[in-house]
Amino acid sequence: MKIIKQTGLLLFLIGLLIFSGVIFTGSFNLSQSELDAFITEKGYKSDVIKEKLSKAIVTDESLNIFEFSSRVRNAYEASNEHYNALIAKYDAEKNWDKKGAQYQYLIYGKPHTLSYELAKKSGNGFVKNNPGLLWFLTFGLGIFGALLFILPNFVLLGPEGIKNNGIYFEASTNRGWIAWLVLIYLVVFYLLLYFFPDYVVNWTFILDPISEFLNGGKASQWFVYGFLYCVIMLVMGVRMYIKYRHNKYQVIRTTSVLFFQIVFAFLIPEIMVSLNMPGYDFKNAFPLDYDFFFEWNLDNLRNSGAIGLFILVWGIVLTLVIVPVMVYFFGKRWYCSWVCGCGGLAETLGDPYRQHSNKSLNAWKLERWLIHSVLVFSLVMTIVTLYCYFTGAQSFLGINSQWIKDTYSFLIGAWFAGVIGTGFYPIFGNRVWCRFGCPLAAYLGIVQRFKSRFRITTNGGQCISCGNCSTYCEQGIDVRAYAQKGENIVRASCVGCGICSAVCPRGVLKLENGPEKGRINPTEILLGNDVDLMKLVNEK
């Protein structure tokens, strides 16, 4: 068994190594006609960029992606510098007509995105020419190896039941060197994905055939991410099934998040795209889906006929009606740990790290400030965007629409949700984003705290304060503090994952959707003592 596991780990690492190494392969150069077609397609009027790009990348040299990217970005910069200089010059001359005319030559967008788009067209090499083989050497080996590593647990974990044996002895799960390596890998992965997509263009070549099969188009870096996301959740979902096979709640919940990720977040949007519809994740509610009310999305939906209109209405109804009503009946768990993609990754890939969430009072204070600030930020951004959308203004209340959108996308969308939210799993626990940053979780949490039937019931006086519940709470709730007082747990942040109940050795905790009456029950004296004493103290 041990050998099988080790072989699995080795194969997985080889797959990962090939996957990572693929970045450095291939050559990138365009023909003049391809470049001309691209420039026409983009509508660039700048002659500078045409000339610079032509010199830089229409070449017989074999450029790797980093050289290629650097050259494209230089061309981009040179072009904009040229026209900015002209603008400054005409500005000084007070020659307004000429100054105004220069703006059409400026190029907008991110340099790395431009480089990515060109690289996608110009890439060549072994990966591009052998996507099937590369798929097996990367995804295939990775999946096969990971499963070989995970499946023996069915036997090795022994009879069914909670087996957290040794979690605090392993370098991988006790913030040791493996955890730090995983952190670095994940952080680098997200930085590449969000900010340097051109560097990982080779990954997209591996998935081009699958993308073409699903949506008729080539794979983008987001397609790679979506596909990888599903694969990781599936494989780690298998791990969940084995670890929690005694616990039907966990088995059903894992199945649910897998279903919503693969079908709703991945397959349906891809199929919609192949049918010339906007690719939309029907479960992704605003304000987690923060760009739902951005101009480009609204325009896109308005131009998509009936389906666009339906999505628009659905998105609004989902946020304003379905979400709060469901939270009233089932708590926010129906979303956060049954449906949400972020939650899905946290519950599968993140499960080995759930014990690292900080339980201190200070962390709780920080959490409440941060998450509600993000909620306010997202709402202000949306109000500004909508105001500007309908009035055509550039700013509202002195806030520039483009600026606030860019700031939110950068700080919250990329850094908080991606780089920190997932990258820091191995050190800070698996729900960093959900706990400290997700504006939707904040919104659901307010409903859950004040108007919901959900609570975690504690079983009278049975708690022995062992601390398993608090330790394994991914949301950093000090569950024990409630359980040892016999107090129901009603907290805005609880995502209802049910692990506290699973790890409790005394059967103290149970997730319940019951009547609102008696949901909040602060007690001073625990059950077990004589009733008179309880009355006496409660009367005081």
Added chain:
Amino acid sequence: MEHVVIIGNGISGVTAARHIRKLSDKKITIISSETEEFFSRTALMYVYMGHLKFEHTKPYESWFWKKNNLTLKKGFVSKVHSSSKEVEFDTGEKLSYDSLIIATGSKPNKFGWPGQDLNGVMGMYHKQDLEALEKYAPNNEVCKRAVIVGGGLIGIELAEMLHSRNIPVTFLVRENSFWNNVLPAEESAMINREIIENHIDLRLGVNLQGITGDEKGQVTSVIIRETGEEIPCDVVGLTAGVSPNIDFLKDSEIELGKGVKVNRFLETNIQDIYAIGDCAEQHEAIGLRRPIEAVWYTGRMMGETVAQTICGNRIEYKPGHWFNSAKFINIEYQTYGWVWSEPKENEAHFYWEHESGKKCIRINYDKNTQEFLGINTFGIRMRHEFFDKVLNEKQSVTAVLEHLADANFDPEFYKLHESEIVAKFNKENNTNIQLKKKSWERIFSRV
């Protein structure tokens, strides 16, 4: 300001301190020689097993003590001078008190076995035991085999702990089935199976003859009295029960039995000295309870009670209905009310076991009045408040079975066995009890 000194920072002492603080602003000092801060003793096993770090067993963060003005003092009290109202530490230092609460808990029993003080022989009670276990049994290279002597809850927990590190374990139990002086035969047999299924070498009906060691004073083997068999081992766990940790009171004027003798107000024979928790011994047992109860929950309740008395609301210790719980490797156990290993004269048992052999319940009821007396439940979680109410209202076994769905506390989507249970009862007793659907209204209509 009045000074309350509490010896012992376990659940009893700390609960007393917390409740005194809630009710008053008295000066409170908590003394312990074991650890700086309160931790959950019952969770020590999870530290060895790697589920938790030691810091996770502390229910309160370090700022808690200062914020609530609770003084923690690390030290070993060697004497109590009741006439001068002082406690004396082994360093000679003295501390005066106005009220003294003795909450020193238990220590593992040793029955004078030869070799019981060798290196590698330990109990599993104190934090220091855990440290010793880390030293002598860090892995199966250093510790090729461990032998555990004594059945009961700590014994099986220690077996599970060692097993989690793949250390072969031989488990010597004096009784002919695990914990069968408490558990009825079927439940006891179920746990025997669970132990064996986890590859623990369970030896029933055997006693320890002695422990042998080498010239360095390190344990090398144990000898079984009945067979004379010698089992080579590197660690011996002594888990044959616990007794009150009160040796330091021998020369005081405090009346002692096995524990510190207390009345129903938890007062000792000396004014302003109280004893609570594992070390307290009732003059007369309360109800069917034992005079000394080394149980987490009763320690906590005594702490709550003594706090009232010390704060001027003199109140009797009246534990409600008996309850307890444990986990036998993978099988959870809860009990409410009284279920004896053998039914008493007026009692009848109803037993149901799931086909998996991993879940069962046993209901004890009065065969004349049909009054429900208690339940053992294994592998099925049950609602404490439900049974507290049932016992208060002296409901019948019929009522309990009818409302079994209200009692279930298992996680959502778990397989329910209520109808199977009721059907078995009906068949055995020629009754026609109908299971009622779970009702929130009933669950919430508490006394």
